[in-house]
Amino acid sequence: MGPERVLSPEQLEERELVLAAQAGDSTAFAGLVRRHQRRAYAVARAIVLSHDDAEDAVQEGFLHAFRALERFRPEQAFGAWLHRIVANAALDIARRRKVRDADELPETLSSPHKDPAESDELRARLSRALDTLGERQRAVIVLHDVEGYKHAEIGALLGIPEGTARSDLHHARAHLRRQLSNLRSES
Amino acid sequence: MTVTRNDDGRSAGRSPGADPRVTAALAARYAAPAGDRYWDGLEQSIMQRLAVAATGVVRELRPSWWSGFAELRGRDWRAVASVAATIALVAAGAAFVRGQAASAKARELAARAAVETAMPLPIDGTTLTGGRRHLPADAPERYLNPLDP
Numbered sequence: 001m002g003p004e005r006v007l008s009p010e011q012l013e014e015r016e017l018v019l020a021a022q023a024g025d026s027t028a029f030a031g032l033v034r035r036h037q038r039r040a041y042a043v044a045r046a047i048v049l050s051h052d053d054a055e056d057a058v059q060e061g062f063l064h065a066f067r068a069l070e071r072f073r074p075e076q077a078f079g080a081w082l083h084r085i086v087a088n089a090a091l092d093i094a095r096r097r098k099v100r101d102a103d104e105l106p107e108t109l110s111s112p113h114k115d116p117a118e119s120d121e122l123r124a125r126l127s128r129a130l131d132t133l134g135e136r137q138r139a140v141i142v143l144h145d146v147e148g149y150k151h152a153e154i155g156a157l158l159g160i161p162e163g164t165a166r167s168d169l170h171h172a173r174a175h176l177r178r179q180l181s182n183l184r185s186e187s
Numbered sequence: 188m189t190v191t192r193n194d195d196g197r198s199a200g201r202s203p204g205a206d207p208r209v210t211a212a213l214a215a216r217y218a219a220p221a222g223d224r225y226w227d228g229l230e231q232s233i234m235q236r237l238a239v240a241a242t243g244v245v246r247e248l249r250p251s252w253w254s255g256f257a258e259l260r261g262r263d264w265r266a267v268a269s270v271a272a273t274i275a276l277v278a279a280g281a282a283f284v285r286g287q288a289a290s291a292k293a294r295e296l297a298a299r300a301a302v303e304t305a306m307p308l309p310i311d312g313t314t315l316t317g318g319r320r321h322l323p324a325d326a327p328e329r330y331l332n333p334l335d336p
Contacts, residue, residue: 026234026237026238029234029237030230030234033230033233033234034226034230037226037229037230037233038219038226041219041229042217042219045217045219046217051220055229058229058233059229059232059233059236062233062236062237063233063236063237063240066237066240067240122208122212123212123215123216126209126212126213126216127216130216141213142213142217144205145205145209145210145213146210146213146214146217173204173205173206176206176209177206177209180206180209
């Protein structure tokens with residue numbers, strides 16, 4: 001028997017929630033939903049093209065997780081297990097969406113940029129550049145540069161080798177750099 | 188709808204080689220909705236879907252009248268088939284007997300109708316009374332002793 005992994009109070013609390021949910025406690029499962037839905041949304045949103053699809057993927061993912069909960073081993077990391085399920089749900093939705101409709105940035109989204117003109121131009125150029133980027137490369141760059149996942153984690157989420165995730169990230173960055181190279185603010 | 192980053196301590200946006208401006212624009216584009224109301228609503232939606240799914244599972248577990256067929260083995264199927272054949276035979280016999288009875292009754296009615304058509308009943312009152320008027324006076328005696336001259 002290997003040494004027991006020392007769990008943080010949060011991890012202990014999560015394990016208790018998992019065990020209770022496995023015993024049929026829906027309130028405990030609601031606690032797991034509350035803990036993980038934001039990160040699950042971020043994973044799904046990196047893969048699908050729209051907010052609505054990301055929301056659907058999150059709901060589908062939790063539904064699959066609920067059905068498969070008895071097969072989950074509590075010594076595993078629940079988040080990693082769940083995010084893989086959500087990523088699979090998002091990949092399914094993305095596959096179903098063969099027609100890529102316009103993925104316009106909603107007007108209500110806030111922007112961290114100070115200059116509205118630069119922000120608008122960057123957003124418009126970025127939108128066009130992302131449209132020409134492969135779906136997997138787009139997911140990889142968002143998961144890595146925005147969500148902070150490591151290559152191996154991205155590989156596990158998307159079902160691709162770690163080297164492929166690394167390569168996709170490199171190509172995605174190069175593509176965006178080319179597309180956004182002559183922005184007004186750089187001149 | 189306002190948005191926020193899903194930052195839980197990961198090194199988001201600080202990856203070496205990443206353009207900070209592009210990363211910031213990507214973060215704005217792919218940011219999750221902010222505000223507890225949205226997440227409370229999403230949690231409720233998820234739990235409602237789970238409740239519906241759980242109801243479906245219970246419904247699937249409840250045995251239906253046809254669910255027993257799946258458990259029948261070959262020998263059971265032969266028994267069921269022989270019982271069904273017997274029932275079908277009895278039903279066919281009953282139908283045959285009932286058909287025979289119906290056709291016999293129809294034949295009898297047809298024969299009676301044919302006789303009544305060939306020999307119509309005398310419904311004319313004049314004829315009846317006229318016939319009686321010409322009876323001989325000794326008719327009762329002839330009726331009682333028909334061989335008398």
